[in-house]
Amino acid sequence: MKKLVTLSSLLVISAALAASPADTLVIQSAADVPTMDPGVTYDTSSSALVDNMYETLLTYDGASLTKLVPQLATKWTVSNGGKTYTFDLRKGVKFHSGATMTCADAEYTIERNLVTNSGASGNWFIAESLTGSQSNAADDKSITWAKIDKSVECNNAGQLVFTLPAVDPAFLAKLAYTGQAIVEKAYSAKIGxxxxxxxxxxxxIGKDLTGSNLSKQPNGTGPYRLVRADANNHLFQAFDGYWGEKPSIKNVIRQKVPELAARQQALLRGDADIIEGGGRSVDEAQIKGKPGVTWxxxxPNTTSTAIFMNEKIQGKGNSLLGSGKLDGKGIPANFFSDVNVRRGFSYAFDYDGYIKxxxxxxxxxxTMLMPDSFPGYDPKVKKYTFDPAKATEYFKRAWGGQVWKNGFTLTANYRANSVGAQTAMEILKKNIESLNPKFRVNIQSKQWSEMLADSKKGEEAMILIGWAPDYADADNFMYTFYASxxxxxPRANWKDASVDKWLKQARSTVNVAERNRLYSLIGNRAYEQAPFILVPAPVNYTFQSSRLSGAPITKAGFNPMTSLNWKDLSKK
Structure with a gap:
């Protein structure tokens, strides 16, 4: 009890310390932690904590995005033409409750995710693999208890067996996702x-687990267990019963500190070891090169961002359309359905200027809307450059010459308070309007929640939006962006029969070379059809206290698909 009191005191007063102790890692972030229930973890703030309390059947091998290694499983086999996966589970694994993990816990975990699956939970893609549908039983009547129960079972040998309705080459990568971390069945039931x-x-069915009892009282097999938490602080301690190599850092404190200046000062004083930064320009100016900081x-960057050009803008009387005609005072709802318009916009974006x-x-x-570090990315696919002459050429062809002759007025929204989104739209506006005095692009800020809702209904004319991966497979990007x-x-309303065919073929084969060939075909077809303006991807960086060392914070050991593993860090 005395030990717990000492740690609790540290949680409160650490901000006043001259330097955090060597056995304690202090992390400061501006964000809330929405949940600590793996079954609904679908944000980086939550997963940063959940990934250190819980574990999945398999995980990524160091910095590799392609090699998966056992974690709570020890090995697996694939049979039945790629539709049956059988896992041997690690013996002697303890939950933080003290109970020993069994196959029943793993089966329960996956079934719980399928039952409670909702669009907000992040379980839609494992549901698609195991039930053939992204939906839960309330939204898709074909999802029955029998289907869920049959999809994952424990056999007489205590092995975990998954039975898929169809081949899914990304299935193993999906199992490495945080949301599939194993929870204890008996403990979960006991707490409600x-x-x-x-x-x-x-x-x-579809129940929101964000504020679940398991979120309030987490119980994983991971190297750290939660000791206490309040609205702004979380205190973790190394789990004595952990099956793997024991962490060298005993305590971890995660603090919510909204003010960037306060976080910066804490890092530079040595009160904090890791902080949430303020973006490259701010961090380079105020953090990089300072004593006690490793940059x-x-x-690698594993997000992809694009400006969507909606080919079928929805909404009766949508004000973004102006007059709704090609009369210089507006645009018709299908303005972007002409490929020449899309190519004109694509050549009018200054990619190098945005990077600068x-x-x-x-x-x-x-060249494609997927990370260049992912298998399937083809650097040989053509890409657009800033070329006003070519932009002019295509605009003169658009709509039988009517676009160039009559001009147009387009209104586009961008995310409020996003410098990057605003600058991208300003670049596009300036360059489009310089081509023809009859061209007008009006841009205006809009709250992100409203933009997301309206874009999902197809009511945004253009929207700059990105995607971060749920699992390290090209399908997570290619199908998300390019499939009809x-x-x-709904953001683009672009449909190409060949692309749809190639995407489904890529989903139905485990042949890597064939999948890569199909993705190259899609990339080249998308270049020709120009459904999106591909926004350049930033180069990632990180920084932390120089007192820290360990593979995850080095360039050679960094893996963008995983949260920072505290157990692999040491501190002096």
Whole structure:
């Protein structure tokens, strides 16, 4: 008890210390922690903590995005033409409760995720693999208890067996996602979570687990356990019963500190070891090169961002359309359905200027809407350059010459308080309007929540939006962006029969070379059809106290798919 009191005191007074102790890691962030329940973890703030308390069946091998290694599993086999996966589970693994992990816990975890699956939970992609649908039983009547129960079972040998309705080459990568971390069945039921039975499953269909009892009282197999928490502080302690190598750092304090200046000062004083920064321009000016700080640059970026050009703008009387005609005072709802318009806009964006002004020279223009570090990315696919002459050429062809002759007035929104989004739209506005005095692009800020909702309904004419990966597979990006039934389809309303065919073929084969060939075909077709303006990707960087060392904070050991593993750090 005395030990707990000492740690609790440290949690409160650490901001006043001259330097944090060598056995304690102090992390400061501006963000809240929405949940600590793995089943609904779908944000970076939550996963940063959940990933250190819980573990998945398998995980990424160091910095590799392609090699998966056992974690709570020890090995696995694939059979039945790629539709059956059988996992041997690690023996002697303890939960923080003291209970020993069994196959029943792993089965319960996956079934719980399928039962409670919702668009906000991040379980839609594992549901798609195991039930053939992204939806839960309330939204898709084909999802029955029998289907859920059959998809994951423990056999007589105590092995965990997954049975898929169709081949899914990304299935293993999906199992490495935070949301599939194993929870204890008996403990969860005891504290009021679903009991794992058919008798009660309907009561939990699509249920929001954000504030669940498991979120309040987490219980994983990971190297750290939660000791206490309040609205602004979380205190973790190394778990004595951990099955793996024991962490060298005993205590971890995660503090919510909204003010950037306060976080910066804490890092420079030595009160904090890791802080949330303020963006490259701010961090380079105020943090880089300062005593006691290690800066690591040139890290891979696994997000992709584009400006969508909506080919079927929805909404009766949508004010973004102006007159709704090609009369110089507006645009028709299908303005972007002419490929010449899309190509004109694509040639009018200054990619190098964006890299220089927004990314401070640390950016990369990609050929496809997926990370260049992912298998399937083809650097040989053509890409657009800033070329006013070519932009003019295509605008003169657009709509049988009517665009150039009559001009147009387009209104586009951008995310309020986002310098990057605003600058991108300002670049586009300036360059488009310089081509023809009859061209007018009006831009205006809009709250992000409203933009997301309206874009999902297809009511935004243009929207700059990005995607961060759920799992390290090209499908998570390619289908999201390019499929006519993909997650982002309502934002662009672009449909190409060949692309849809190639995407489905890529989903149905485990042949890596064939999948890569298909993705190259999609990339080249997308270049020709120009459904999006591909916004350059920034180069990642990180920084932390020089007292820290360990593979995850080095360039060679950094993995953008995983949270920072505290157990792999040491501090002097």
């Amino acid at each position: 979570e679903w009991d794992g039975t058919e008798a009660t499953w309907k009561d939990w 690591v640059d040139g890290l 002004d927004v990314q401070k020279g640390q950016g990369m223009q990609r 039934d993909g997650y982002y389809s």
